[in-house]
Amino acid sequence: xxxxxxxxxxxxxxxxxxxxxxxxxxxxxxxxxxxxxxxxxxxxxxxxxxxxxxxxxxxxxxxxxxxxxxxxxxxxxxxxxxxxxxxxxxxxxxxxxxxxxxxxxxxxxxxxxxxxxxxxxxxxxxxxxxxxxxxxxxxxxxxxxxxxxxxxxxxxxxxxxxxxxxxxxxxxxxxxxxxxxxxxxxxxxxxxxxxxxxxxxxxxxxxxxxxxxxxxxxxxxxxxxxxxxxxxxxxxxxxxxxxxxxxxxxxxxxxxxxxxxxxxxxxxxxxxxxxxxxxxxxxxxxxxxxxxxxxxxxxxxxxxxxxxxxxxx
Numbered sequence: 001x002x003x004x005x006x007x008x009x010x011x012x013x014x015x016x017x018x019x020x021x022x023x024x025x026x027x028x029x030x031x032x033x034x035x036x037x038x039x040x041x042x043x044x045x046x047x048x049x050x051x052x053x054x055x056x057x058x059x060x061x062x063x064x065x066x067x068x069x070x071x072x073x074x075x076x077x078x079x080x081x082x083x084x085x086x087x088x089x090x091x092x093x094x095x096x097x098x099x100x101x102x103x104x105x106x107x108x109x110x111x112x113x114x115x116x117x118x119x120x121x122x123x124x125x126x127x128x129x130x131x132x133x134x135x136x137x138x139x140x141x142x143x144x145x146x147x148x149x150x151x152x153x154x155x156x157x158x159x160x161x162x163x164x165x166x167x168x169x170x171x172x173x174x175x176x177x178x179x180x181x182x183x184x185x186x187x188x189x190x191x192x193x194x195x196x197x198x199x200x201x202x203x204x205x206x207x208x209x210x211x212x213x214x215x216x217x218x219x220x221x222x223x224x225x226x227x228x229x230x231x232x233x234x235x236x237x238x239x240x241x242x243x244x245x246x247x248x249x250x251x252x253x254x255x256x257x258x259x260x261x262x263x264x265x266x267x268x269x270x271x272x273x274x275x276x277x278x279x280x281x282x283x284x285x286x287x288x289x290x291x292x293x294x295x296x297x298x299x300x301x302x303x304x305x306x307x308x309x310x311x312x313x
Contacts, residue, residue, distance in 0.1 A: 012208065024119050024280055032250040032273040033059025033089065033167065033202025037070035040045050040271050043294040050176075050297070051275050053116060056188030059202035059247060060089025060129060060167035068092075068102040088112045089167045089202065090129040113142050120160040120285075121278055122153040126184060128168040138186050147190055149156050154194035158286050161278065164191065164242075165200040171210055171226065171244045173192035174259035177203050185225045188215040188242075194240045197287065197305060201275070205255040207274075207291055208246035208288045209266040209301060226263050233265055234303045243305070245289070248272045266301050270294070284308055 035041040048056060056078050078084060088109055092099050104112070112127035112134055127142060130149040136142045153159050157311040170188060172179045190198065191281035192215050213226035229241035235241070248255075254269040272293040279286040284306050291301040 006282035026277065026279045027119060028275055028277045029055035029057060029118075030273050030275050031165070031200050032057060032247050033087065034061045034205050034248040034252040035071060035073060035074075036061075036064045038251065039139075040294065041071075042074055042139045044250050044271060044273050045074055045078065047292050047294060047297055048273055051292075053078075053209035053275070054083070055123075055154035056084045057123075057165055057200065058086045058250075059200060060087040060163060061091045061179045061202065061248075061252065062086065062089065062103070064091050064252065066094070066098070068099045068106070072102075072106060075120060085116070085123065085125060087125055087167045087202070088127055088129050088134070092128055093133055097193075108188065113145060115153070115158065118306060119156060119278065120194060120280070122156070122159045122162045124149055124153070124162070124164045126164065126166040126187075127167045128180070136186075137182055142188065145188065150190055150194035150196065157310075161198075161287060162194065162196045163198050163200065164196050167201070168203050169201040169244070170199060171213070171263065172204055172246065173208050173257060173261050173264045173281065175204050175206060175208075175257050176255035179223055181223050184215075188219075188222075188226075190216075191242045195240065195275055197277075199242050199244045199288075201244060201246050202248040204246050205248045205252050206246065206257065206269045207249050207272075208244075208264050209303065210244045210263050211265050212236055212243050213263050213291070214241045215290065224261075228263055235302070236305045238307055239305060243303070247291075249273065249291075268300065269299055272300065280309075282309075 025256050030048045040236040089242040115124040168180045172183045211228040212230045214229050216222045216227045232237050270293045275290050277288040287305040289303050293300045
């Protein structure tokens with residue numbers, strides 16, 4: 001693993017920064033949620049280890065046991081300081097908040113929502129498991145943090161990619177959990193305004209990838225009828241809209257689909273993880289996503305987003 005650089009920001013800790021590295025290098029990160037403990041989650045983690053990622057994004061519902069111990073034991077080989085970035089899922093919020101507090105202490109977190117920079121990528125973690133416990137609706141402390149964080153990242157000329165990750169889905173095909181309307185109506189306009197590139201989500205125990213989609217303000221049902229900004233299966237050149245990817249594939253029992261929606265281009269039920277390569281060439285910037293199935297590390301889905309480099313960068 002290459003040496004890590006992070007500029008980490010919590011809601012009350014915005015001055016926690018480090019100098020930027022002199023040279024940008026290619027790197028990769030992996031993501032999955034809804035793990036649990038057992039053979040299948042272990043296979044997902046073993047696959048992640050093989051990809052040797054700089055960052056590991058765990059998208060919530062990490063352990064379904066009463067404690068976090070089994071999951072923390074399973075990720076030992078990945079658990080270098082600052083390498084694993086977690087979200088809190090609804091199964092991580094118990095009455096006595098034992099797992100929640102364990103996770104925050106173990107990963108040195110002061111808030112369940114936060115952001116950080118790695119190389120030329122800005123990452124924003126949202127806490128969307130339960131609004132009643134960690135509010136995320138319009139006007140909440142988290143909303144103010146997200147809005148200001150995205151504005152700042154968008155205006156930062158050294159940031160070329162913005163990645164958001166959330167436990168609950170903003171959009172979903174027809175499966176176990178529908179999208180959360182309040183999340184979509186509140187945050188997707190912000191994602192469009194500040195040019196978010198990818199939104200990772202979990203909660204549904206399957207894989208889904210949308211086209212790049214724009215919030216449809218003209219529709220009475222914007223959640224059901226987003227505008228597809230770039231109609232291609234796998235290759236997106238300057239799409240100027242976020243792709244929403246569900247990766248609730250870490251190991252928990254899979255959720256079946258009961259139908260499809262027109263803005264989701266790929267969906268299937270398989271355990272595994274998403275690997276994302278960030279590449280910087282002389283003329284362009286590329287984000288390459290590959291979903292690796294646990295069975296033989298099969299490449300089940302692939303896509304690429306390409307941007308032109310700004311002159312002089």
